[in-house]
Amino acid sequence: KAGVTQTPRYLIKTRGQQVTLSCSPISGHRSVSWYQQTPGQGLQFLFEYFSETQRNKGNFPGRFSGRQFSNSRSEMNVSTLELGDSALYLCASSRGGEKYNEQFFGPGTRLTVL
Amino acid sequence: AQSVTQLGSHVSVSEGALVLLRCNYSSSVPPYLFWYVQYPNQGLQLLLKYTTGATLVKGINGFEAEFKKSETSFHLTKPSAHMSDAAEYFCAVSDLGYSTLTFGKGTMLLVSP
Numbered sequence: 001k002a003g004v005t006q007t008p009r010y011l012i013k014t015r016g017q018q019v020t021l022s023c024s025p026i027s028g029h030r031s032v033s034w035y036q037q038t039p040g041q042g043l044q045f046l047f048e049y050f051s052e053t054q055r056n057k058g059n060f061p062g063r064f065s066g067r068q069f070s071n072s073r074s075e076m077n078v079s080t081l082e083l084g085d086s087a088l089y090l091c092a093s094s095r096g097g098e099k100y101n102e103q104f105f106g107p108g109t110r111l112t113v114l
Numbered sequence: 115a116q117s118v119t120q121l122g123s124h125v126s127v128s129e130g131a132l133v134l135l136r137c138n139y140s141s142s143v144p145p146y147l148f149w150y151v152q153y154p155n156q157g158l159q160l161l162l163k164y165t166t167g168a169t170l171v172k173g174i175n176g177f178e179a180e181f182k183k184s185e186t187s188f189h190l191t192k193p194s195a196h197m198s199d200a201a202e203y204f205c206a207v208s209d210l211g212y213s214t215l216t217f218g219k220g221t222m223l224l225v226s227p
Contacts, residue, residue, distance in 0.1 A: 004157070033213050043204065043217035056214050090157055094213055103213060105150075105157035 002026065004093050004106035012112045018079040021109045025072050025093030031055075032074040033103065034066060037088040046089075049074055050096045078111075086113045116141045116207050120218035128226050133177075133192040135221050137205030140186060147188040148206040148215065149179055158204065164188065175199070200225045 005024045013019050025032050033056075034046040045058040049068035066076040072093075078085055088108045094101035121136040139145060146165050150158040162173025169181040179190045188205060202222050206215040 031213050033215075035215075035217075042219045043206075043215075045214050045216070048213050050213075058214075092158075092213075096213070101213070102160060102163070103215065105159070107155075107157045 004091055004104050006091050006106040006109050008109060010110050013081050014114050015081055017081050020075050020077045021089055023074045023091030026104055029093035029095055030072055031094045031096030032068055033092045034076050035090045037090060081113045083113050087111060116216040118205050118207050118216055118218035120205050120221050122221055124222045126224040127195045129197055130194050133195045135190040135203050137188045138186055139207045141207055143209050146208045149190050150204045152202045195225050197225050199223060
């Protein structure tokens with residue numbers, strides 16, 4: 001069974017640009033969560049999508065947005081990039097639902113903002 | 115609000131020595147607790163989890179953790195460190211097991227020969 005895939009793996013952008021990151025969950029998983037990992041702030045929850053609906057959102061500015069498609073693939077978008085947006089962005093998928101479902105993480109997309 | 119505190123950003127042990135990584139949490143409801151490991155340039159891999167039932171939880175690669183409600187702790191241990199255990203370890207908590215995880219800052223485990 002293929003794991004969670006994220007594309008691209010590495011990305012370099014300049015301040016003010018926007019970027020779109022993609023996540024393909026494990027087959028059959030309907031929930032996709034996004035996390036930002038930085039040396040200073042650690043791992044922080046961005047948002048979660050389940051069946052194309054945003055189910056939960058972390059404390060990030062509106063420049064960070066996401067969506068989920070009918071095949072459960074998810075994208076996140078960051079507009080008007082700032083230097084502080086440089087981070088590893090991790091995607092995790094799970095079956096979803098009301099009870100505990102183990103989350104499986106992808107390898108991440110490393111975004112560098114110059 | 116949930117929070118996780120991991121004592122020590124770096125822990126150094128010799129190969130064959132006991133590994134002890136500390137994690138304390140705060141949660142308003144009985145939590146689900148997790149330990150993840152991250153190797154360089156990789157995502158997170160689940161080592162073990164506590165949801166309900168037995169408070170001593172065994173995971174992969176010889177790791178185990180004990181949920182102690184009275185101490186609000188979930189420390190990770192391994193009797194004998196191996197060079198391949200060198201990585202960053204994250205403790206995480208989730209209210210009622212929902213998908214949102216709150217992570218600690220992480221502990222880098224260094225293993226010397």
